[in-house]
Amino acid sequence: MQPSATVLVYSDDANTREQVRLAAGRRPAADVPPVEFLECATLDAVMTALDRGGIDVCVLDGEAAPAGGMGVCRQMKDEIFNCPPVLLLMGRPQDAWLATWSRAEAAVTLPVEPVEFAGTLAALLRSESAVRI
Template structure:
């Protein structure tokens, strides 16, 4: 097992980033390595972090401004070679179709449900780490 997994968390709202960190915890599932979080508050910071590499999963806030997570997701899927899987935080469960449009691999609704977020994040990490192993 790898020593750690890196999760990029993008939101312009510091409290949303904190909710994601707290919901995921140090280890979203017992069979996964501990998680290190890389917080980004702007689109340029997200792009820089992804270009540098080492990110295993992205959690993007669909309600972020001025660049919403859905548009950011679609952009990084087009521009980043071997883009990590994306977990999108959506404003309403009815917005799940927009998450599909953005090419996110998973979506959970705001406000953050710790169990749903940890489960979705764990699933994406398992797939990513199995492929990267």
Template sequence: MPSSVSVLLYSSNTRTRDQVRLAAGRRPASDVPPVAFIECATLPAVLLALETSRIDACVLDGEAVPIGGMGVCWQIKNEVFRCPPVLLLIGRPQDAWLATWSHADAVITLPVEPVELSTALAALLRTPR
């Protein structure tokens, strides 16, 4: 088991990024290594992090502006070799079909609910790549 895992966290909203980090805590589950977040507020920062860092999972805010997490998810799933699994945060449950279109591996709704986020993130981090 690695000593830590890296999670790319994309949101243009500082409060959303804070909520995700607080909900996940140091480790989202006892059988998952501690999480180190790489925070990004723009698409160029996401692409650079995926190119230069080892990323084990991504959490993308579907409500980010000007480029939402669904579009970012679709782009990285189609352009990044061995793209890490993606947890997509959506604003409304009715948007789940768009999350499917974007190739998200897991979806939860905003506002962030700590147990739901930790459970979904831990499941992605347990998935062998």
């Protein structure tokens, strides 16, 4: 049996976390492993999960409050050695420059469009930067 990939999903909104799970499904593409989701609603939960390890990709909600995903991403990139790749959920396409500032590997806009999201997540799971920490 193929090992699964762990995808951390950070959003203070349960509906956004559900959109991510439904868009990705159990396997976002045939050539990547099945995914298991670890849902986090707070920055503390994200950092605790990353400290524990075993995360392959992080999906962060740029619209989360009080800690937005863009700032969380930048903090992760500054503080975590071999930080997993990050897929950022943005409220508007015009926020792409903020995704660059945060150092996210990829970004898509909200609401989550399933085909675009699954393809972007699969690309990150295939990437060499998807090193499990």
